[in-house]
Amino acid sequence: MGDEVVPAVVLIRGEDSSLVAQKARKLSDDLVGNEDRVLVVEEHSGEEINIAHILDDCRTPPFLSSKRVVIVRELPKLEDEDIKAISEFAKESSDFSTLILLQTSKADQGLLKALKNSALVIETGVSTNQKARTDWFKEEIAASHVKLDAQAVALIQDHLGEDFSRLASLLETLEAAYGSTKHLGAEETLPFLGSSGSTPPWALADAMDSGDSKTALIELHRLLNASSRHPLAILALLERHFDQPLRLQGVNLATREEAAQYLGNIHPFVAQKALARSRRLGMEGLHRAVTLLADADYDLRGISALSGESVLEILVARLCQLSKTNSRR
Numbered sequence: 001m002g003d004e005v006v007p008a009v010v011l012i013r014g015e016d017s018s019l020v021a022q023k024a025r026k027l028s029d030d031l032v033g034n035e036d037r038v039l040v041v042e043e044h045s046g047e048e049i050n051i052a053h054i055l056d057d058c059r060t061p062p063f064l065s066s067k068r069v070v071i072v073r074e075l076p077k078l079e080d081e082d083i084k085a086i087s088e089f090a091k092e093s094s095d096f097s098t099l100i101l102l103q104t105s106k107a108d109q110g111l112l113k114a115l116k117n118s119a120l121v122i123e124t125g126v127s128t129n130q131k132a133r134t135d136w137f138k139e140e141i142a143a144s145h146v147k148l149d150a151q152a153v154a155l156i157q158d159h160l161g162e163d164f165s166r167l168a169s170l171l172e173t174l175e176a177a178y179g180s181t182k183h184l185g186a187e188e189t190l191p192f193l194g195s196s197g198s199t200p201p202w203a204l205a206d207a208m209d210s211g212d213s214k215t216a217l218i219e220l221h222r223l224l225n226a227s228s229r230h231p232l233a234i235l236a237l238l239e240r241h242f243d244q245p246l247r248l249q250g251v252n253l254a255t256r257e258e259a260a261q262y263l264g265n266i267h268p269f270v271a272q273k274a275l276a277r278s279r280r281l282g283m284e285g286l287h288r289a290v291t292l293l294a295d296a297d298y299d300l301r302g303i304s305a306l307s308g309e310s311v312l313e314i315l316v317a318r319l320c321q322l323s324k325t326n327s328r329r
Contacts, residue, residue: 006031006098007120008058009090011111013103014124018165020102023124024071031069031098039065045073051082055089058097068097075103075111083114090118126164133157137167144171145180152189161199161222199223201237208241208316209277211324216316224309231300231308235293238315242289244271245278249286285326292318 010027014020032040040062044054054070062068078086089099103111115121126136137157141148148156160166173192178184199222207216223229244263253259253275260271281289296315300308 007090007118008092008094008097009086009099009101009115009119010122011101011103011115011119012122012124013112015104016124016165017104019124019126020104021073022165022168023122024073024100024102027100027122028069028071031067035065035067039063040067041069041071043071043073049076051078051085054099055085058089058094058099062096066096069100070097071100071102073102075101078111080110083111086111087114087118090115136164140167141171144175146171146174146178147180147183148174148189149183149185151186152184155186155189156193159193161203204234204237204316205241208319209273209323211320213317213320216320217313220312220316221309224312231312234312235296235300235315238319239293242277242286242293244274245281246286246290248275248278249283281323281326285322288322289319292322 006027012020012023012027014023028041029037042057049072054072058068058070060068086099086101101111112121126133134157138153141153141156156167156170160170170192174184174189177192178188182188199219201223204216204219204223207213207219220234223234224231244266247263248259251262253262256268256272256275259275260266260268263271263274278286292315296311298304299306299311304311306314
């Protein structure tokens with residue numbers, strides 16, 4: 001951590017337990033420094049966590065080391081008295097102890113509120129915004145010991161998709177293979193990528209809207225394979241994709257905010273895309289899309305002898321062609 005002062009309590013939060021664990025590992029390694037991790041780090045986990053005993057340990061000077069790092073994993077929903085005790089410890093000035101709490105449940109906001117002003121809170125979630133995701137990848141890579149050019153970074157982000165937890169192990173593998181001094185490009189990185197990661201559903205939807213059948217089919221296969229989504233689940237995603245613009249037909253809405261409110265207070269950005277899709281396809285195009293979706297639904301339920309993957313490939317290709325045709329018009 002260099003000369004940066006770490007508070008007595010650090011709360012690491014996020015829905016992805018692997019990302020939370022990775023952040024805790026990096027932070028604890030920085031705190032341990034050159035000392036023996038076995039002597040410095042103490043870990044607790046499970047429903048039977050005793051906060052009072054843990055705080056007693058934190059207040060006890062370490063033996064055979066100059067510091068103590070206490071990590072609490074699988075943090076359960078805490079009682080008010082435990083939250084109050086942690087909050088009081090966070091306000092103390094400890095020269096030797098750091099308490100790291102890992103929280104993977106967003107439902108329990110009590111601890112977050114209590115520690116907001118007295119502890120270091122680290123959020124590990126990755127935004128769905130494309131620029132924010134790209135920035136996250138760049139920041140994580142920059143913080144590692146691996147030097148990658150822009151093409152390698154773009155390749156890694158595209159390949160891993162939403163499997164953010166794989167980035168840390170990939171960077172460690174690249175460091176082990178090439179060291180920390182060589183600048184790596186896409187050619188050196190490619191053999192270490194492994195199978196393609198999962199992809200967000202909107203990546204498939206955006207490709208279809210632009211009429212890019214090649215990209216759409218790639219995203220479809222990633223949803224089927226890396227994300228292990230059932231064909232009927234993907235069909236449901238596609239049905240929702242066309243349901244919103246269909247509901248906007250015949251309704252005079254001028255702004256995306258009006259469309260967002262009309263569709264049920266959805267995000268204005270999502271409403272804007274639905275509004276554009278509705279205007280681009282028109283009633284005739286949307287009627288054709290609904291017909292294609294209905295036919296695919298019958299096929300997936302056994303009417304056709306084709307596999308679920310083949311049915312979806314044909315559907316996606318036809319929807320891409322539909323979007324491309326209406327865009328030209």
